Amino acid sequence: MNTQLLLIQVFNGLVNGAFYALLSLGLAVIFGMLRIVNFAHGALYMLGAFTAFALGQALGLGFWPSLVIAPVLVGLLGAVLERTLLSRLYGLEPSYNLLLTFGLTLLTQDLVKQVMLSRFAVSSAPYTPPEALSGVVNLGFVVFPKYRLFVIALSLVICVLTWFVIEKTRVGAVIRASTENPAVTRAFGIDVGRWVTGVFAVGVGLAGLAGVLAAPIYSVEPYMGAELIITTFAVVVIGGLGSILGSVITGFAVGVLAAVGAAIYPPIANTLVFILMAAVLLVRPSGLFGLPEGAR
């Protein structure tokens, strides 16, 4: 394989990596703080894309306002779900929240499909990138869509920002404290329940944001999150459950590796990430950046 093709695939991989990173970041924040394995993450990602599409259809809102409004709406829905349903399962086995979030996924997919069919007469809808980002740029070695470069850049910014807030700020310290030792944190006069809700909302808001970013690249359809979420879980496992830095780095790395791997040997495209996961788990059962069980 020549260098040009390799470079092309690296770029290509970074785009997919950006989606993996944003989604696994949300999963890591939620799992790390709340110990919830959120299987509904893919459906919430789809809901982000669908909300952007629906806002455009109903209110004529373009991409830019939707990029802010849709994740906020998805985040608010997340807060409602956490308050009304998930909060009732804390302290129970993790399989309960897995079942609940899986059920929510099926429900959301079918609801969106019904709405799409009855309101828009299609179950797969077009969404175009904003004027300023449509078209392609010549990078010398490849002609690449501007919009995809934007996705890589924005996703990097969001990931760094999230990591910074959680690891380096006072807000982050409170969040970490409320999840690691709720009793003591409560004793300091902090409303732990509200913080937990907030963290969940931000986590699913990130999924919503990834959804809006995906809408101009993939068609908006009810099952768009279903396939992606499986790869994302693999990314989370490789990176180490709950590790924020791990999920971001692994997200981008897996995207690039899968793209380069697919260029060298196409049939491996869909399985490479799982081969990688198996290999990593053999060597480091807690993932590349995860802490061993005892250290938690």
Added chain:
Amino acid sequence: MKTTTMTALLAAALCAAPGALAQTLTGGSIKVGVLTDLSGVYSELSGQGSVKAAQMAVDDFMKANKAYAGKISVVGVDHQNKADVAGNKAAEMIDRQGVDVLLDLPTSSAALSASAVAKGKKIPVMVVTGGTTALTNESCNKYTFHYAYDNYMLANGTGTAVTKRGGSSWYIIYPNYAFGQDLNRQMTAAIQENGGKLAAPSDATPFPNTDFSSYLLKAQSVRPKIFGTMQAGNDLVNVVKQYNEFGLKKQGIGLGIGLLFETDVAALGQDAFAGAIATVPWFWNYDARSRQWSAKFEAAFGKKPTWAQAGVYSATMTYLQAVARAKSDDGDAVVRALEGYSFDDMFARHATIRPQDHRVLLDVHTVMVKAKADAKETGDLFTRLQTIPAAKAFMPLSESKCKM
């Protein structure tokens, strides 16, 4: 004594007369089974619309043939595009619900499976939405008829038209399963027969798949005249979306599509498809007859018909007329009435049912998708480039591997 005999005979004859028809129909009625995708990826292009189309055919037939009034009903069943489900449902529909014919059958694997089951039970099958040529080749059987289209017709129509219009070099991608592999083979053959060539070997893509960017980047570096995609349904929508995103059209690389349904164009907006060439057996605004029927369908269903749904209407009507000719719904009798039959209706023009392999031959059209600005009315999607006559549109009998 003589008078009583005569009276008895007369009475018997009088009693028998209205019942004569009922006696030749098993169970005294005909049940039309639409085995289709009611919930999945093909539910928009077939699904409930196909069930509605079959119902319309039944109603029209009963109105024109009073003897059958009230004796024909339609049942729609979901096969989820899965071969095993399709086989089970086909058996259940025939054995438990007393279905006399199976219709529609999107997804090649599901069509093949249901066809094999129905063959064992001697029930006619009219495949409208399934595409594989295996149905009239190695997997053909006495009870299966292939209506509307198949992969050979698509490849022959589009490959020839595009190559002749200057699309002399192609790069093709296809979904890696029976339908895609078959269509890629047929398309490549059609291109080469017309003096075209492949700019690079065809690539198999995972199925289903959302991200086609690496193939589009490859197309950029290979620079073919035509980027050919054999993807269907939602995968096709993604390919075409990304084809536009990567600006291939502006770079002078045209788009050739293996299988196109009206619903795909609706999903992405017709501008994204504008200029793409495909082959279809029918479209709603082809002529006055197709228009008239489509207006009726739209009034009843709320949407314009796809060519698959129009095909289901036509296939149902063709089946019922064969029952009328055979004066029986017995599978063998209906098959005899269908074989070699020539007809012409709102969907199938200059149509003949080839007795040797049960391929339904009909005129098909190579079309180019119009830009939105060129559309004269809602849903005006296609400019007709040419009509391929029934005799030339499908695989010649000499190439068929069918042994019935």
